[in-house]
Amino acid sequence: MTIFDISQLSEQNPWWVDKNDIFKQFKIATLSKLTYQWNPRLRYRLNLDQDVIYTVRGPRQVGKTTLIMTIIKDLLLGKKIKPENIFYWSFENNNPEELSRILQTYLDWRLSAKEERKYLFLDEVCAIKDWARHVISFANKGSFVNCTIVVTGSHAMDMKHETELMPGRRGGGANEPLDKILPPMKFSEFVTLLWPEFNKILFDLGFVRSYDKQNKMIKLFKGEIDQTILQLSLYKKRLDILLESYLLTGGIPATINEFMKRGEIPTNLFNVYLRAIIGDLHRYGYKEASFKQITREIFQTLSNPTSWNNFTKTTEVKSHSTVQDYITAFEELYIANLCYRCSIHDGRIHTFFKKIYFQDPFIFHALQGWANGKSNYFENAKSNVLNLEIKSKLIEAIVHNHLCRFAYGLNPRDLFDPKDNICYYQDSSKKEVDFVLKFNDLYYPFEVKYQATISNSDFFAFKSFNKGVLITKDELGKYRNYVKISVSIFLLLV
Numbered sequence: 001m002t003i004f005d006i007s008q009l010s011e012q013n014p015w016w017v018d019k020n021d022i023f024k025q026f027k028i029a030t031l032s033k034l035t036y037q038w039n040p041r042l043r044y045r046l047n048l049d050q051d052v053i054y055t056v057r058g059p060r061q062v063g064k065t066t067l068i069m070t071i072i073k074d075l076l077l078g079k080k081i082k083p084e085n086i087f088y089w090s091f092e093n094n095n096p097e098e099l100s101r102i103l104q105t106y107l108d109w110r111l112s113a114k115e116e117r118k119y120l121f122l123d124e125v126c127a128i129k130d131w132a133r134h135v136i137s138f139a140n141k142g143s144f145v146n147c148t149i150v151v152t153g154s155h156a157m158d159m160k161h162e163t164e165l166m167p168g169r170r171g172g173g174a175n176e177p178l179d180k181i182l183p184p185m186k187f188s189e190f191v192t193l194l195w196p197e198f199n200k201i202l203f204d205l206g207f208v209r210s211y212d213k214q215n216k217m218i219k220l221f222k223g224e225i226d227q228t229i230l231q232l233s234l235y236k237k238r239l240d241i242l243l244e245s246y247l248l249t250g251g252i253p254a255t256i257n258e259f260m261k262r263g264e265i266p267t268n269l270f271n272v273y274l275r276a277i278i279g280d281l282h283r284y285g286y287k288e289a290s291f292k293q294i295t296r297e298i299f300q301t302l303s304n305p306t307s308w309n310n311f312t313k314t315t316e317v318k319s320h321s322t323v324q325d326y327i328t329a330f331e332e333l334y335i336a337n338l339c340y341r342c343s344i345h346d347g348r349i350h351t352f353f354k355k356i357y358f359q360d361p362f363i364f365h366a367l368q369g370w371a372n373g374k375s376n377y378f379e380n381a382k383s384n385v386l387n388l389e390i391k392s393k394l395i396e397a398i399v400h401n402h403l404c405r406f407a408y409g410l411n412p413r414d415l416f417d418p419k420d421n422i423c424y425y426q427d428s429s430k431k432e433v434d435f436v437l438k439f440n441d442l443y444y445p446f447e448v449k450y451q452a453t454i455s456n457s458d459f460f461a462f463k464s465f466n467k468g469v470l471i472t473k474d475e476l477g478k479y480r481n482y483v484k485i486s487v488s489i490f491l492l493l494v
Contacts, residue, residue: 004098004105012090015083019076027066028073036193036260038253040067042182046150048075048119052171053135053149058182059334059363060154060276063253065090067182068121068152075119084109085116090123091131099125100134107143118147126153154280154333179414183334184251184360186402187491191242193256198235202492205232210409213493217406221444221467223481232489233476239488247385247394250362270366270377277367280333286326290317294326295371298336298356302393303434305341305353305424327356335363337404342423342436344443344464355424357397364394392450395487396434399448399471403435406494410439425464433461433468446471454484 014021022028031037040063046054048071058064072088075081087106091099103120110118125131135151138144172178185193188207192199199208205228206212216226248265249255252273255265281291293315301310308320308327317323330336339355342348358364365381374380384390404418425433425445437444445468449458454475459482462468470484477484 004101006105006109009087009089009102009106009109012088013083013086015072015076015086019083022069022073022076025069027069031066031070034253034257036253036257038063038185038189038193038256039070040182040185041189042180043067043070043074045180046071047172047176048148049117050171051144051147052178053139053144053151054172055179056150056152056182057179057334058152058154059184059360060280061252061254061273062182062184064152064154064182065123066253068123068150071150072119072121081119082113082116085113086119086121088121088123092124092127094128096128096130096134099128099131100137103135103138103143107138114146116146120147120149122149122151124153125151154276177412177414177416181334183401183405184362185253186251186405186494187243187246187398187488190246190249190251190256191239191492194242194245194260195238201232201235207232207492214410217444217493220469220483220485223467223478223483225476225478225483225485229476229485229489229493232492233486236474236486236488239492240486243488243491244385247361247391247398248365248381250360250364252360252362255362265362265378265381267377270369273363273366274370277333277335281329284329286329290315290322291326291329292371293317294323295367298330299368299371301356302390303355303357303396305355307353330356334359335367337400337418339400339435340419340423342425342438342443344425344436347438347441349420349423357400359397359401361394361398364397392448395450396448398491399446399487400435402491402494403437403446407437407439427461427464431461431463433465445469448487449473450487 010016014024023032042056056064056067068088072086075086076083089102094102170178188202192202202208206216216229219226245259249259255269258265258269278288281288294311294317297311297314308323311323312318312320317326327338331338336356336358339357341350341353343350358367365384366377368384369377369380384394400422403422407418407421408416421438423436423438425436433445434448435446437446443465445462445465447458447461447468448471450473452473454470454472456479458470459468459479462482466481468482470482471487471490472484474486475484476486476489
């Protein structure tokens, strides 16, 4: 049994000795050396002046710990919080009993300052089984009065299941979502990271605030193109160039910095992310060989509806329920999202045939190269982007991911599920619309046509809706009740 004392806890809290030692912390020191330093919007969406238990979820290696350390730096140097009132611990190598002892050791140490607010950051706590039961026992004893708590994890189901054990005990505002997600950066964040001056242009044209972007989107479905979209199109050439880079790097800070510095992404960086994914799968009892076969099959069916039964015919996994378990793992590890077919007549969601989309371009390339035994991951990624068929499917996946985020922004809530809000549609003649956004009992269709020329027939899929947005490679304009808009401009709207 490990006995913890405060000197042991100080090893992960160097600012207790000198607040400026936060700059020596590995994540902060590493961040300071990067040319392109991502500043996630989530940094400003945590209200730390209240008794609350937040969760911050997201894929591994995307920057959750760096975000936590940046917030700690803000508290120390910006808000002048007493260093001893800020506690951090990474729980990846601890067990449940150690979790309780670590928390108790810290809280006992600060007992004399119980009127002062404390800030507890419990990193990768989902590595501990039943972590919520141990955390909530402190809340039940009143130990978390004047405490703001942020817990992080990389597995959605672990976090979701555990937080369900804490109903009504997490504090926070009446309508405030307490379960936050840190995904890789969107295209708009990527653009302003590499082209900081463009942020002012976006702000001046109303492409920053959610409300303004939503109004522009509503106009598109009325067959109107907002004047600011026309103004933004003046920058399309550079935006297209940046989109080409985004198709390789995705929204992950490390890959972006490596690519911009070297002109390539080294194999070892691909391996870092692949090992993280495979390590999590092993932890939850999944077989690597089965995972690879299913991954390979997903790439064979990209952008097309499929069923679990189809996987049993093309892989050695012969149970459709086992296939479903593996695909669910893709979702829970923030690798992929599902898209079901919907009916616009009765509002039903049909789950038998579904599409599977990878959430980030870099993860797309990493898994595609790994599943197909490629020796040079970056050359394989470049080959994917130069292949028009694969590139078009990758563009479609990016649009799906951005629409899922847009849907969340329309109605942010803890129980948000993208599958309930973004679907695809087929009419009676099997004519398909790539994506339909469901909001306030209304349906808003989107079709992706990443091709050199657009004809009037490309709008026919919208007939059932009498409205629609066609997302194109280059074109911007109107046809009847419909509009077409280039993908590099559209992604700045969502």
